[in-house]
Amino acid sequence: xxxxxxxxxxxxxxxxxxxxNAQTTxxxxxxxxxxxxxxGTAYLYPLDDPRSGIVRPFAEGMRDLGxxxxxxxxLIRRSSEGVRGRGADIATALIREGAEVIVVTTTTLAxxxxxxxxxxxxxxxxxxxxxxxxxxxxxxxxxxxITGFSNHPGPxxxxxxxxxxxxxxxxxSRIAFLGTRSDWEATNGLAIREVASKLxxxxxxxxxxxxxxxxxxxxxxxxxxxxxxxxxxxxPNQKLIVxxxxxxxxxxxxxxxxxxxxxxxxxYGIDLIDQYRRVAGYVDRILKGExxxxxxxxxxxxxxxxxxxxxxxxxxLELPAPILAQAGEVIE
Numbered sequence: 001x002x003x004x005x006x007x008x009x010x011x012x013x014x015x016x017x018x019x020x021n022a023q024t025t026x027x028x029x030x031x032x033x034x035x036x037x038x039x040g041t042a043y044l045y046p047l048d049d050p051r052s053g054i055v056r057p058f059a060e061g062m063r064d065l066g067x068x069x070x071x072x073x074x075l076i077r078r079s080s081e082g083v084r085g086r087g088a089d090i091a092t093a094l095i096r097e098g099a100e101v102i103v104v105t106t107t108t109l110a111x112x113x114x115x116x117x118x119x120x121x122x123x124x125x126x127x128x129x130x131x132x133x134x135x136x137x138x139x140x141x142x143x144x145x146i147t148g149f150s151n152h153p154g155p156x157x158x159x160x161x162x163x164x165x166x167x168x169x170x171x172x173s174r175i176a177f178l179g180t181r182s183d184w185e186a187t188n189g190l191a192i193r194e195v196a197s198k199l200x201x202x203x204x205x206x207x208x209x210x211x212x213x214x215x216x217x218x219x220x221x222x223x224x225x226x227x228x229x230x231x232x233x234x235x236p237n238q239k240l241i242v243x244x245x246x247x248x249x250x251x252x253x254x255x256x257x258x259x260x261x262x263x264x265x266x267x268y269g270i271d272l273i274d275q276y277r278r279v280a281g282y283v284d285r286i287l288k289g290e291x292x293x294x295x296x297x298x299x300x301x302x303x304x305x306x307x308x309x310x311x312x313x314x315x316x317l318e319l320p321a322p323i324l325a326q327a328g329e330v331i332e
Contacts, residue, residue, distance in 0.1 A: 031067060031287055032074045034094040034102040036087065036109055039210055039236045043077035057273045058103065058125070061280025080109065082211035082236065087112030095120055101283050105234065110135050110146055117145065121292040124148030125279045126272070130297060139297040147292040149279060151232065151270050153300050155191030161268045162192050162229055164305070165253035166199055168266060168312075168319055172226035172251060176204045178216055178241065179231025188231070203229075211236055217244050228252035230259070232269060238262055249315055257306040260331060265315065266307045270300040304328040 035055050037043065042053030047069060055077060059069060067073040076097055080086035087104070091113040094102055102120060104110050107127040114122075114135065124130065127150050136142035139150070165175065175196070183189055184205050196203045204223050208216035213235070220228070228245045232255035235241060242264045245252040254260060254267040278298070286292055305323075308331045312319050324330065 028072060030072055030074050032076060032098045032100050033062075033283060033287075034076045034078065034090075034097075034099040036077075036090055036094075036102065036104045037079045037234070038106045038109055039082045039234050040079055041081070043079050047075075054105065054125075054272060054276055057276040058279055061277035062283065064277075065280055065284045067280075067284070082209070084108070084210075085112060088116050091116040091120075101286050103279060103283065104148075107133055107135055110148075114146070119145055121286045122146045122148075123279060123282050123286070123292065124150075124297075125276055126151035126270075127297065128152045136297060139299070141294065142297055143293040145292050147282065147295040147297060149275055149282075149298045149300075151272075151275070151300060153270070153303070155187045157303075158188040158232075159191040159195045161253050161255075162195050162201075163199075164266070164268055164323065165227060165229055165251065166201060168253075168323055169227050169251035169317060173200065174202050174204060174223070174225050175227045175229055176206045176220040176223065176225035176250075177229050177231065178206050178208065178213075178220070180209070180233055181207050183231040183233060192229070210234075213237070213240060217241070220244075221248065226250065230254045232256070246311065246314075251315055251317060257304060257329070260306045260308045260311075263311055264308060265311045265317075266305070268305045269303065271302040271304050274302050275300070307331065 042051060042055065045051040047056060047059050059075060062073060069075045076094060076099060078090045080090060087109040091102060095117060101123060103123045103125055105125050107124060107130050110122055110124050111133060122145055125148060127148055129152050130136045131138060136146055177184065184207060193203055204225050206216040206220045228250045230241060230252065238259050239262050242259055242262045246263055252265050254264045255269040256272050257267050260267045282295060305327045306329045307327045310332060
């Protein structure tokens with residue numbers, strides 16, 4: 001018997017794993033990752049169901065990195081369903097279930113979970129100004145157990161979204177602002193109001209809660225708004241907003257392309273699908289031992305203007321050539 005054969009036989013005799021068996025054991029290690037949204041019931045649906053929402057690109061990103069839900073990944077999905085403060089309870093439950101990393105879709109959830117754990121890594125998938133909110137020390141070196149991605153390009157970006165809507169529908173002078181009170185009062189809202197004032201447009205604040213849009217939409221109808229500007233907040237029912245604007249023949253600017261594929265006129269914002277896939281990369285690095293506090297908060301890098309030309313024609317809009325030239329995607 002040669003030496004290699006003797007070593008292999010000895011391992012088997014002692015009940016020790018051979019190198020092949022050791023690799024198999026490592027491959028079946030199951031990583032437990034929490035994924036928490038702020039609204040909706042998308043977490044109730046299988047990942048291959050379109051209703052599973054924004055978790056799908058994250059799961060696809062994890063799969064590209066070798067993690068498959070149900071094999072070596074346990075993706076524990078939850079939602080605070082629009083209830084402020086519920087994030088702390090969800091974090092407690094996830095930690096009890098053995099979550100090694102928790103992905104959250106908003107800075108609010110991250111802030112709520114800060115009081116529960118300072119050790120379990122938390123990755124923000126779309127944070128809003130986490131330094132100003134006291135969640136991290138700095139964007140370049142967050143410190144603590146929280147890192148992630150920002151969906152906040154800055155107030156100038158929101159102002160540009162309003163300018164694009166005004167260019168697309170120059171005859172509309174009464175524009176409804178659909179957002180939360182914090183959207184209206186924060187730096188984004190102030191920048192939008194400044195642009196509206198300079199361009200002679202009246203902005204009508206139609207403020208909503210995280211889960212109730214109906215009252216705000218009724219207010220827009222009552223105020224005879226002619227166009228609609230939607231702030232970049234998670235919406236429990238995007239189609240409800242799109243259908244309202246379409247029914248009232250209102251040109252509308254939305255924050256993300258999903259509104260436009262649902263029939264909305266136009267969107268200008270970050271590529272959420274791309275960003276949620278990139279979040280998987282941070283989770284992978286943390287699972288492999290990197291510290292979240294040393295991973296910089298990633299700023300948005302990819303933006304897209306998406307236009308639904310069919311909706312424009314239905315609304316009787318002939319969009320200017322400069323806007324069409326800027327579009328990354330035109331839906332015919």
